Amino acid sequence: MPAVDLPLRTRVAALAGRAIADASRWVGAGEGSVIGGRVTLAIDQRALELMAAGHQSVVISGTNGKTTTTRLLAAALASRGPVSTNSAGANLIPGLVSTLFRGRAGAAVALEVDEGHLAEAIAAVHPTAVVLLNLSRDQLDRFGEVRRHAADWRLALAASPDTVAVANADDPLVTWAAGACDPSDDAVSPDGVHMNGGARRCGVTWVGTGQRWRADASACPNCGSRIRWDDDRSERGGVHWTCSSCALARPRPDAWLEGSDLVLADGRRLNVRLQLPGRVNVSNAAMAVAGAMALGVDPGRAVRGMSRVRAVAGRYQVLNVEGARVRLLLAKNPAGWAEALDLIRPPPTPVVIGINAGVADGRDPSWLWDVPFERLRGRVVVATGERGRDLAVRLRYAEVRHTYEADYRKAVTAAAAGVMGRQPEIDFVANYTSFQDARRALSSKVRGGPPAVRAGNA
Amino acid sequence: MPERVAIALLYPELLGTYGDGGNAAVLAQRLRWRNIAAEIVDVHAGEPIPRSCQIYVMGGGEDAPQALAARELRSGSILADAVDGGAAVLAVCAGLQVLGQRFAGEDGKTHDGLGLLDCETHRDDGPRRVGEVVVTPEPELGLSELTGYENHGGVTTLGPTATPLGKVVVGNGNAGGDGTEGIVNGRVVGTYLHGPVLARNPELADHLLTSVLGPLEPLDDPEVESLRKERLHAARHPHMHMPQLRSGWRRLLRGS
Missing domain, CATH: 3.40.1190.10 (Mur-like, catalytic domain)
Known part of the structure; x- marks a missing residue:
């Protein structure tokens, strides 16, 4: 709660913003943090x-x-x-x-x-x-x-x-x-x-x-x-x-x-x-x-x-999808991918890669060509996401064995299909909005999404 | 045909902002798939440009690195000599501007280009030209429609004798008011298309390769065809490809 010695205008602005945010959350329109913050700023620019x-x-x-x-x-x-x-x-x-x-x-x-x-x-x-x-x-x-x-x-x-x-x-x-x-x-x-x-x-x-x-x-x-x-x-x-x-x-x-x-x-x-x-x-x-x-x-x-932090906004979280254990990783750009390629478990762990090019991702996925996907040779890779076809072409030129699957859950099933054993482990790497789509599509619990997260960053 | 085709990627650290290094990868791979040995030679700023490459590739970059790349290139005439000797050049975006007669930096200062292409680039007050592009290539090039993504603040005007790469159907291209995109001078091709352009347009890749090596056998590109179909459609019907909008509707209909 804001300190009591704030000017009256700021206190009113904060209360109004909070009320709107709570209402937004209550009707299920998301976290309400963006709309609430906007209301506060509209009342007091210096809030x-x-x-x-x-x-x-x-x-x-x-x-x-x-x-x-x-x-x-x-x-x-x-x-x-x-x-x-x-x-x-x-x-x-x-x-x-x-x-x-x-x-x-x-x-x-x-x-x-x-x-x-x-x-x-x-x-x-x-x-x-x-x-x-x-x-x-x-x-x-x-x-x-x-x-x-x-x-x-x-x-x-x-x-x-x-x-x-x-x-x-x-x-x-x-x-x-x-x-x-x-x-x-x-x-x-x-x-x-x-x-x-x-x-x-x-x-x-x-x-x-x-x-x-x-x-x-x-x-x-x-x-x-x-x-x-x-x-x-x-x-x-x-x-x-x-x-x-x-x-x-x-x-x-x-x-x-x-x-x-x-x-x-x-x-x-x-x-x-x-x-x-x-x-x-x-x-x-x-x-x-x-x-x-x-x-x-x-x-x-x-x-x-x-040392107590385990997962951060779904990153590194492990989801159970049709018997497969799917670990979610986020990589948004070549610098992020340089690190993600080190995090991915060694072959034969299959990898699903989701690529979108929404506003929050940047509409141009040309950066895929600055990622050394050649390092994924020797395992099954499934390309998905709204720009999965761009990725598929990139993987073809990198000579990485791959398939394309538009649906996130089917992409995971396709990746798991080639793995022996009861509970296949899969690494799912996605860029910003694809990560959120994947979380929504793969997690039965949070189906329907937390849309506010996406709106907040976009 | 040389025993091994060498493709020079010029200043990837300066002209590599938009993934255009992929153009070199596409050229090399399309040779290897035809059992022709190929290598990519990365040429970094401060290093001499090798004279013996068959193809030289340059990409787009931000303003300061572009000016630095132009300074490096002007310090010798190797690129012009190589073209005289039969080499091909693909120059994208900032690369195109550098190969022209003159180009303007963001600060408004005019820099000399290499003069390999008869064009010059200035800046106007308008917003950057950003988005999907569709181009109908000049008929004598014998190429299918080109698809790519542009992102530039420059306006390029062609000299009286210059040939454009094609006519813009969607997007801005050279943005000089004449509806043209890119510029071609023999084996030197300049374009504003990222994507990278050769990944999305394998016929243009093969056009460059045959211009230095002679006829090549065709390759099957089913995945590229799917991508091309999707991108050409997206460029012509942008409202159907706004993922945010679409998922917004989905969410609304689902009531969540």
């Missing part, structure tokens, strides 16, 4: 800023891993006290508003924010900390320029001097954006003006995540020259990189990963044990620990809190 003011807060953004990292970070904060978080995935401004009008007074706030709306969110929330995960191509039709996001982030951070950044040192775009919080950064802004010169800056916690995806940062975000990756020089959890012409370079991490150990600059070493699979989630956890520390949580306690 987000005013409601956020009394809270310790952290916002999390990036192309991949933001939902999982937010969940892990919220679990870490919950080890200390109450937390408000947008767990339904409503990560645009109305979704943030509705998270806050449901939040308890004094609760810490952990908000996942769409990368295209982070600047706006920072300007309104003035968060204690912002966790910047990564930036890569996603939704090709909507956002022509990844770099533009980085530039927007940078300007927003420069205008929010009380915010600490927690940034992935292995992503040049993120590094450049977070530089706005770094007192030693003297790079220039895109329009050639020195940013925030001499002003107070809260600083950056650099995290060496060991991110391997480089393809979207070949030109320096600061000057446009080439980024050089020095594969022979690995330090503090990642490969060193520098711009071939300006001063932008991999900063020296304050926390970094060595295997599944998170090492802190003061020598502490924490074993990150998760129930979530894969190296990518260890990286997400490293970012989340650093984010929790920025809000004053003891890192050991943070790690213990995270």
Whole structure:
């Protein structure tokens, strides 16, 4: 509940938004977080800023891993006290508003924010900390320029001097954006003006995540020259990189990963044990620990809190479909697929892949050709989803044995058909809206969907 | 015919935003399926362009990387020499613009192109041209309808002697007001179509291959045919292919 010392207008706006959200939920039109947030904003444009003011807060953004990292970070904060978080995935401004009008007074706030709306969110929330995960191509039709996001982030951070950044040192775009919080950064802004010169800056916690995806940062975000990756020089959890012409370079991490150990600059070493699979989630956890520390949580306690997280909004969930055990994985873009291909169990585990090209996915699935599907040779693959035919052609050229099946349940049955044994294990990988369609189609319990999740992110 | 056909993929890290690297994969695979050895040579920025490739492929990219790619290409005349020596070039989107006489960056600055294609690209204040495209190719190319996806802010005008790749049926293409899409100069083909274009249009892939290697035996492409049918239909009837809308109706009818 919003604090009592809010202006009357904001309190009325919050109450009205909540009432609408509850009504929307009651009639079964979804979570109601988007419509509720919109109502609140219509009554009081400054509602987000005013409601956020009394809270310790952290916002999390990036192309991949933001939902999982937010969940892990919220679990870490919950080890200390109450937390408000947008767990339904409503990560645009109305979704943030509705998270806050449901939040308890004094609760810490952990908000996942769409990368295209982070600047706006920072300007309104003035968060204690912002966790910047990564930036890569996603939704090709909507956002022509990844770099533009980085530039927007940078300007927003420069205008929010009380915010600490927690940034992935292995992503040049993120590094450049977070530089706005770094007192030693003297790079220039895109329009050639020195940013925030001499002003107070809260600083950056650099995290060496060991991110391997480089393809979207070949030109320096600061000057446009080439980024050089020095594969022979690995330090503090990642490969060193520098711009071939300006001063932008991999900063020296304050926390970094060595295997599944998170090492802190003061020598502490924490074993990150998760129930979530894969190296990518260890990286997400490293970012989340650093984010929790920025809000004053003891890192050991943070790690213990995270170890309880099992599935995140259906990701890694195992569903029983006609006797087959189907594990759901989300991969939305080439960077996400690079990690997903490591998560998929080895052959002969069959794989079903669902591809949509809805608004929230990006209408152009050309990125399928940047995924090394050749790695799926030697097993059965079933292509499905609204753009399953694009995938089928891609698989044909990759020489992966495959079939196409429009229906999700039939796709699973077809994948299971070739497997010996009673309870075949299947990995189902899908992109954003296909993942939600799959959850709806395959899970008898949630049939009918949670439509609000889809609407919230779209 | 050379013992092994080499396909150069130019600057995939700069001109690889829209999956156009797939064009090189399609060319190579269509040769291998005909028992012709093929290899893809990735050429990264800062490396010299190999002279001995039979086909050079360039894709689309964002503005800063595009300008960087143009700088790299202008530092030598290897691409022009290769074309004189019989090589073919496929240049998509930003690649097309770079091969023209001049192109404008997002900042409004004009950059020199390579001049392999007689066209120039400027920017207007309109929104980016984004969406499905259908093109009727120039009749002398002997190709079926082309399908692809465009996403560009540039407006390309063709020089007086230039030949377009075709006429736009759905979408914008060159967007210069003359209804043309792409530009062809002998073995150099420029287009705005992503998809990647050769994955969706195998006849164009084979056209490029035969332009350097001579006649090739046909291949069976049933899966590509299904995809083409779906995409051509989607481009002409966009309202029937709006998944959000459709599932919205489904949800409404089901009452959930």
